[in-house]
Amino acid sequence: MGKITIDGRNVEFTDEKNVLSIIRKAGIDVPTLCYQPELSVFGACRMCTVEDDRGRLFASCSEEPRDGMVIFTNTAKLIKYRRKLLELLLAAHDRECTTCERSGDCQLQALANRYGVTDVRFSNYKERVPLDTSSPSIVRDPNKCILCGNCVRVCDELQSVGALGFAERGADATVTPAFQKQIAETDCVNCGQCRVYCPTGAITIKNDIDPVMDALADPTVRVVAQIAPAVRVAVNDAFGLEKGNNAIGKIVSFLKRLGFDEVYDTIFSADLTIMEEAAEFLERVQNGGKLPLLTSCCPAWVKFVGDQFPEFTEHVSTCRSPQGMMSAAVKEYFRDPAKAEGKKTVMVSFMPCTAKKMEAKRPNSFTKGEQDTDYVLTSTELIRMIQMSGISFAKLEDTPADDPFGIGSGGGVIFGVTGGVTEAVIRRLVPDQNPETMKMIAESGVRKDGFIREFSVPYNGMNLNICVASGLANARTVMEQVRSGEKKYHLIEIMACRRGCVYGGGQPRRSAMETTDDRTAGIYKADASMELKKCDFNPAITALYEGFAKGKEHELFHNHMFCAK
Amino acid sequence: MLDQTFYQKADEIIAFYGKKPASLIPIMQDIQGEYRYLPGELLTYVAGQIGITEAKAYSVATFYENFSFEPKGKYVIKVCDGTACHVRKSAPILEKFQKELGLSAKKHTTDDMLFTVETVSCLGACGLAPTVMVNEEVHPKMTPEKVLELLQELRGEKG
Known part of the structure; x- marks a missing residue:
């Protein structure tokens, strides 16, 4: 607690751990390259250096605030100092900016520009x-x-x-x-x-845009897209539209304009995942199967189990991920010669995730000897495709996703955030989708703050103990407690990325000054706006089970062996 | 693949210092003391045992010049190139060793695994400059001529 003077203005502070946080709270974007609020303080880049009233320079990220401090953030001396640092960094850096993937979105480039570094000596x-x-x-x-x-x-x-x-x-x-x-x-x-x-x-x-563009240009190929829940709340970032807002309608329009033959929504197969995974879960609970059941939607987490906790591989759900289920279903659907119309089907999935690229190539992501998902493109690659096309994203109309894999429930949408899979499972276990029931589920503990959430829900006279965690360090904490017997759960949901897929490795980056979690809010808002809340009320799911997938559920929707990679 | 005895030795050393991350450096020193180098597979094994990542262990091992992943010769010759030794002409001494043994700045160890030639920044024996150490033995006031004698002596010792 106390006050410090920043550039002549008094600023109060409370529990900030370093001077940098106070400066940023005061609305001044002191540059950093190595400082990340969620990571340990490293103090390597020295860009956040500020000056005190005695002319001494120090890195504000690693300085504890003291009451009465007087600091300056933008003196002539500091500007020269930062410019020199940038010059030294640039000297040892491959400066082929024009051909760099990060050009225009590079923090080093941006800072060099901001400080007017025009020469590297x-x-x-x-x-x-x-x-x-x-x-x-x-x-x-x-x-x-x-x-x-x-x-x-x-x-x-x-x-x-x-x-x-x-x-x-x-x-x-x-x-x-x-x-x-x-x-x-x-x-x-x-x-x-x-x-x-x-x-x-x-x-x-790893950029996979080119082979997708080639497939789009090939008249003998039917190119099919699926769009994951978290993608729809991230694309707006790049186009000056309201961040976190659901852009699914525009994304579908764009992909149609680009030449995709069919555009499906992964929330459909998220519903399918819940149908299968909830059934597997109840089967394990009722028949003494391996518990806790570990969710299998996140490929990075699945690989983590294989590498770090191999004794738990049988606990991992056999369900394919929503990406895997959608692709297997679509490929099977178009295997029917009447549907195929002589065309080969190429499946492209748009994901918030870099690990999905690995999942698509895993040996258990093949059906009938064919790779289910041909190409995985991240949100960042989707943004690049939109930019390349020259189409004004902001002006696109909303188009609904195609039948028969275009309809999904709110339970499918919330897969994009940590706790979403679990919440959708609980929705599956209740008989109705009344607002009161949904509210009760949302308040069961599944949406609590924190990266590790523990709670219980009553089901058929028993208490189901559930743990939801995101970030693999948190997953390790949970799994070590399970291994030691300290904690017992029926169900554990893990997403490798903190906060879930909305902050996945394939999503557009955010600057350090942005601290609001509009993507999570956007996902919940999208769910709130949907009437269909639970997978078993989804008519498209019922149609699938009664239609071509009948009797093939195991083949299409489950992994027949555990594969970490 | 390393012989099982390497892992047994490592287990002894790990047991002595305790299975904790802070034991890394003393364990690495003892392993290197035992084998005159730090076998990479053993470093990976130690990392797993004391609960740190392989990348972290590698990071520490490469930070210190002292640790080597390359097997070293029976005689490790350290030519001091600190300020005092340098001005007293340590460079020709190093060159002489390298020339005689067919070594270079990149190749440090003879194929017969008898000699390893390295430079060190200061042995702390500036009064004896230029100084050379062979294993634990100090050779003061070296000259290129003395290099030949020293190598003969060491080879003779082998025979």
């Missing part, structure tokens, strides 16, 4: 190193790394995977997996959070 003596393209999800370009350590800390602290680390020292320092291994040879779960936290183009999404 030092030459880059670093040897060029090859890119690491081993992962189906991300590409690492060490030539663009500025050693801020964000990826190292996010992988270790938030995800408890620790696939990346620093190596060597001083001018030789690099970020790399142990023993310079390729990223695909590590325990990397493909979550892509490193890419979300990377300020430059050193870690980017």
Whole structure:
């Protein structure tokens, strides 16, 4: 508690841990590259350096606030200092900005521009190193790394995977997996959070746009899209539209304009997932099957179980993810020659997630020897496609998704946020979808604050103990308690990315100044606006079970073996 | 693949220092003391045992010049290139070692695994400059001529 003077104005502070947070709270965007509120303070980039009344410079991210401090954030000395830092960073950086995936969205580029760095007087003596393209999800370009350590800390602290680390020292320092291994040879779960936290183009999404454009141009191919729940609340970010608002109608219109033959909605197969997963859950509860049941929607989490908790692989639900179920269903639907019309079907899924690219290639993501999902594009790639097309996204009308896989319930939409799968399961277990019942479920504890949520719901005279967690470090905490016997649950829902898919590794990045969680709000708002709340009331689901999928439920909707990758 | 005895030795060392992250450096030092280098597989094993990631262990091992993933020769020759030794002409001494043994700035160990030649920044024996250490033994006031004698002596010891 106290007051500090920032640039001559008094600013009160309460429990802020560092001076930087107070400066930002006061509305001043002091630049940072390595500071992330959710990660440990690293103090590597020195960009947040400020000056005190005695002319001393210090990094505001790692300085505790003291009552009566007097600081300046924008003096001539600081501007020169920051410009010099940027010049040094740029000197050792691959500055081929025009051909960089991050051009226009790069924090280093933006800061160089903001501080007017027009010349770099030092030459880059670093040897060029090859890119690491081993992962189906991300590409690492060490030539663009500025050693801020964000990826190292996010992988270790938030995800408890620790696939990346620093190596060597001083001018030789690099970020790399142990023993310079390729990223695909590590325990990397493909979550892509490193890419979300990377300020430059050193870690980017593996771009799969071109083969999709080729498929669209091929008249012998039927190109089918599915759009995941979390994508619809992220695309607006790039087009100056209200952030977090549901843009599904515009996305469908865009994909139709681009030439997709069919555009389906993954909330349909999310409903299907709940039908299957709730049935599996009840079967396990009633017949003494392996409990707790671990959700299987998140491929990064599934890989994490395989790598870190292999003794729990049988606890993982056999259900395919919504992406997997949709693709298997669509491919099967068009295997009927009457439907196929002589065309080959190519399935493209639009996901908030880099790990889905890996899931699509997993050996258990094939049906009848055919890969179910041909291409996975992230929200970020979708945004790129919209930009390339020149179509004004803001002006697009809303178009509904196509039948017969276009209708889903609110329970399917909330898959995009942590707790959503569980909430949809509970909705499945109740007999009605009255607003009072829905409200009761929402207030059961499933939407509580926090990254680990524990609560119980009554069902048939018993109490179902449930745990919902997001972020793999939190998942590890939960699983260690389960392993030690300290905690007992019937159901555990894990999403690898904190807050769920809305902040997935494939989503557009947010600047550090934005702290509102409009994407989660957007998902709940979309759910609130829908009349259909639960999967078993979805007529399209009933039609599917009575139609072509009859008798093929196991083949199409379940994994026949556990595969981590 | 390492012999099982390596893992047994590592287990002994880990047991001595305790299965905790803070034991990493002393464990690595003892392993290197035992084998004259730090076998990579063993580092991975140690990391798993003391509960840190492989990347973290690798990070620490590469931070310190002292740790080596390459097997070192029977005789580790450290040529001091600190300020005092440098001005007293340590460079020709290093060159002589490298020339005689067919080594370079990139290749540090002879193929017969007898000699490893490295430079160090300061041995703290500036009064004896230029200084060379062979394993734990200090050789003061070295000259390129003395390098030949020293190598002969070490080779003779082998025979």
